[in-house]
Amino acid sequence: MKLTPRQEEIIKLVKEKQPITSEELASKVGVTRAALRPDLAILTMIGVLDARPKVGYIYVDKPSQGIVNDYISGIKVHDIMSKPSFVKEDVTVYDAIVLLFLNDVGTLFVVDDEQHLIGAVSRKDFLKIAMGGTDIHRVPVGIIMTRMPNIVTVNENDSAVDVAKKIMTHEIDSIPVVERVSSTDDKEQLKIIGKVSKTNITRLFLKLSNNKNNI
Amino acid sequence: MKLTPRQEEIIKLVKEKQPITSEELASKVGVTRAALRPDLAILTMIGVLDARPKVGYIYVDKPSQGIVNDYISGIKVHDIMSKPSFVKEDVTVYDAIVLLFLNDVGTLFVVDDEQHLIGAVSRKDFLKIAMGGTDIHRVPVGIIMTRMPNIVTVNENDSAVDVAKKIMTHEIDSIPVVERVSSTDDKEQLKIIGKVSKTNITRLFLKLSNNKNNI
Structure with a gap:
């Protein structure tokens, strides 16, 4: 699975600043929140990021473990x-x-x-x-x-x-x-x-x- | 990995009508193309769908194999x-x-x-x-x-x-x-x-x- 440069940048930002809101992320990346939504959805979905309501995004250390687990089971x-x-x-x-x-x-x-x-x-x-x-x-x-x-x-x-x-x-x-x-x-x-x-x-x-x- | 009901619906539609364009999918789901974009991005990313330029979306039989493979390697x-x-x-x-x-x-x-x-x-x-x-x-x-x-x-x-x-x-x-x-x-x-x-x-x-x- 290849992440895009923007997705890699998001992960790096979350690692440094976590917890961080989508507004903060959008402003740091230099795009609108709407433009960032697909990337955040993907990163949350594959388990690299965790979205905590009213807190922000957190980095999760074991990406894709959930998918590997589901597949094997x-x-x-x-x-x-x-x-x-x-x-x-x-x-x-x-x-x-x-x-x-x-x-x-x-x-x-x-x-x-x-x-x-x-x-x-x-x-x-x-x-x-x-x-x-x-x-x-x-x-x-x-x-x-x-x-x-x-x-x-x-x-x-x-x-x-x-x-x-x-x-x-x-x-x-x-x-x-x-x-x-x-x-x-x-x-x-x-x-x-x-x-x-x-x-x-x-x-x-x-x-x-x-x-x-x-x- | 849990897909949303809308994502499940998209997969079902692609299976039935493939190849199918994002316009056709949006009209069948009853939302705009923009609203569908995050879902299509996720499904393509995790390998459930394949996006063929000028053709449309195709269903891929072995989802998440790529992620499993990367993880194991x-x-x-x-x-x-x-x-x-x-x-x-x-x-x-x-x-x-x-x-x-x-x-x-x-x-x-x-x-x-x-x-x-x-x-x-x-x-x-x-x-x-x-x-x-x-x-x-x-x-x-x-x-x-x-x-x-x-x-x-x-x-x-x-x-x-x-x-x-x-x-x-x-x-x-x-x-x-x-x-x-x-x-x-x-x-x-x-x-x-x-x-x-x-x-x-x-x-x-x-x-x-x-x-x-x-x-």
Whole structure:
């Protein structure tokens, strides 16, 4: 966003003389109040200036934060989620690690035969078991996975901000995006329709900055 | 950012009738062109409308992208970097993994006795060696690390956008922030003063959205 020289001059004057009325500003800039009105409207609108009734204009230190905030808050999980990788709980830890490398992901989601979420296992979990001297060719993933309901999930209509907050608060590598379904025995189950990791947030950050090349 | 009812009306009219001149807009809104000028200036400024000379106003689909972009581009690496974890290259893989867990990081940077960067080793590297049946109590980190000059680095004055781009392009977990120093034998070396990972970018994204709680 490029400000005009006159708008820059107004900001400079407000910084020096605040609070300052539109009459004073107009006289210093050397134009009429009416001529100044569009500039003041713009600067107030984008949050650079704050207009205080019966006091005058005040300079606001963080311009455009409000707009950035509004823009970011509108982004939803389904705009940024990617495809999850699945594994069954009776697969050996070794085979699961191979799958992790082949799919180039950091987390596998463990599902039952009806594709319902029952667990999650991360690179960190795998490293812990692999360094411990356990025979990873015999131990199944079900033994080391984090099991439901101890898995933080999000819905596709949640905001990207909410999922980023959960990722940071719970120190999670990858959050499953789920929807509720009824299973055959009428128990409520979760079906995984996507995942969001710090990689998705980083990619979103790049899109926000408008550099979409090579991503 | 809250638009006024009249500004909302103008946007609606432009969407329906574009391209539309300010005369036509003024007559439809029922005010003079002069009265409409501040609103049109604001809407053009924030990028909701585009003013085409001799054609009229056009609706732009992605308002405020320009402002978001400008704001983000000003953030530097030194604003978001965090403390790196170091290891010497003769430390065993086992001890290095222990250090990784104790420091709760995803990457260790390998330094020589003068603290110059010579390599990096990630959770992925450790997992690969640990699953392979190698005796991780005997193999030193120096054997499995990625060695200089094959390490992507950034400087503290680079923009956060540049580092995010490198993280995505090179699929890196954690980028070392370095400064050039002269070593005792006058060879140019790199000293690590910080690191940036997807965690830092996710934290930055949260700050941009103004939700600073619990981070």
